[in-house]
Amino acid sequence: MIHGRKVIGIIGGMGPMATADLFTKIIESTVAASDQEHMHVLIDSNTDIPDRTACILQGSDAPLAPMVESAKRLVAQGADVLIIPCNTAHYFHPGVQAAVDVPVLNMPEISARYCAERGFSCVALLSTAGTVRAQIYEPYFEKLGIRLLHPSKVGIDNLMYLIYDEVKAGRIPHPERLYPEIVALEEQGAQAFLLACTELPLVFQGGGRVPFIDPTLLLARAAVVEAGGMVKE
Numbered sequence: 001m002i003h004g005r006k007v008i009g010i011i012g013g014m015g016p017m018a019t020a021d022l023f024t025k026i027i028e029s030t031v032a033a034s035d036q037e038h039m040h041v042l043i044d045s046n047t048d049i050p051d052r053t054a055c056i057l058q059g060s061d062a063p064l065a066p067m068v069e070s071a072k073r074l075v076a077q078g079a080d081v082l083i084i085p086c087n088t089a090h091y092f093h094p095g096v097q098a099a100v101d102v103p104v105l106n107m108p109e110i111s112a113r114y115c116a117e118r119g120f121s122c123v124a125l126l127s128t129a130g131t132v133r134a135q136i137y138e139p140y141f142e143k144l145g146i147r148l149l150h151p152s153k154v155g156i157d158n159l160m161y162l163i164y165d166e167v168k169a170g171r172i173p174h175p176e177r178l179y180p181e182i183v184a185l186e187e188q189g190a191q192a193f194l195l196a197c198t199e200l201p202l203v204f205q206g207g208g209r210v211p212f213i214d215p216t217l218l219l220a221r222a223a224v225v226e227a228g229g230m231v232k233e
Contacts, residue, residue, distance in 0.1 A: 005039065005228035009079025011070045011096070012045040014052065014086035015168050018198030018216070019045050022085040025220035031230040039229050042079050044070040052088040053130030053160075064092045068099040075100050081226045083107075083219055087137075087196045088130040103226065110222050111194060111215045112140035123213075124149040124190035126178075127197050128163060129156050137196060149190050155181035159197070167199040175203045186210050 008026065012019030023041060032038045049070075050062045067089065071082055082104045084090060090108055097104045115123050125137055125148050132150055141148050151159065158177045166173040182193065186209065193212045195201050201214040221231045 006080035006226065007040045007042060007078050008223050008227050009071075009074030009077070009082045009102075010041065010043045010045075011067055011074065011082055011084045011089075012043050013047040013070075014049055014084070014089050015199065016045055016047060017167065017202060018085045019043065021198065021202060022083070022216050022220055025217050026224060029217070029221045029231050030224050031232055039224060039227055042074050042077050044074050046070045049089075052086060052091065053128045056088065056091055056130035056134050061092065061095075063089060064095045067092055067096050071096050071100045071104070075102055081105065081223060083223050085198050085216060085219070087198060087215060088128050088134070090136050091130070091134045105219060105222055105226060106140075107215050107219045108137045108196075109140045110218050111196070111213065112137070112144050112146065114213065114218050115141070115146055115192065115194070116144040118192075120146060120191045122147045122149065122189045122191050124151075124182075124185040124188075124193045125196050126151065126159060126193055126200055129160055131196055132156060137194070147189075149185050149188055151178075151181045151185065155184075159200075162203065163197055163199045167202055173203045182210075 026039060030038055046066055049066045052063050055062050080102055093106055123146055162173055190210055192210060195204055195212055195214050198216050201216050204212050224231050
């Protein structure tokens with residue numbers, strides 16, 4: 001803890017661009033008039049962590065051990081609160097939290113509270129197949145009485161292509177392939193779209209009839225508050 005504020009640790013590398021996006025959003029969300037008023041952030045961008053979706057679909061917990069190693073490394077370096085810029089990786093959140101004595105903020109839980117505060121009763125989840133399979137978001141939304149809609153199989157396949165074959169591969173993303181699915185989810189009653197993969201906020205900037213919610217931004221703002229900083233309105 002420095003100057004009465006906690007140090008934020010990012011368990012990163014899942015993927016690198018999503019990690020950088022979270023760090024940028026921490027900076028952009030913080031009320032600060034000088035370098036010294038920004039948050040102290042430690043980043044462990046461990047790209048050796050196995051793919052979370054692939055492991056969930058295979059029934060493997062291989063990502064947990066390296067995630068715990070990153071968490072312990074950050075705590076040893078002085079982190080007082082940890083955050084994970086990967087929605088699918090939150091499947092392993094309980095194991096990471098059990099391994100350290102500092103809070104590990106929970107992005108799905110934070111997102112559910114945000115949706116409830118805004119009165120949404122039906123939200124569409126745009127995510128990886130692993131997040132859908134593991135029902136990472138469902139418990140938090142069900143607890144607050146919010147219905148979650150999912151894309152069709154074709155829609156999820158298109159999401160996976162966009163995330164893995166375009167954004168993670170460093171290629172120009174083509175989100176237009178998802179537009180028919182977005183329209184279909186709107187027709188099913190979606191009041192908002194949750195960009196529940198940290199690569200998706202890099203593609204979708206909103207501007208449609210139904211709002212896009214960025215869990216990465218919500219996590220960034222929650223981390224600033226948890227660490228004792230002030231967030232911009």
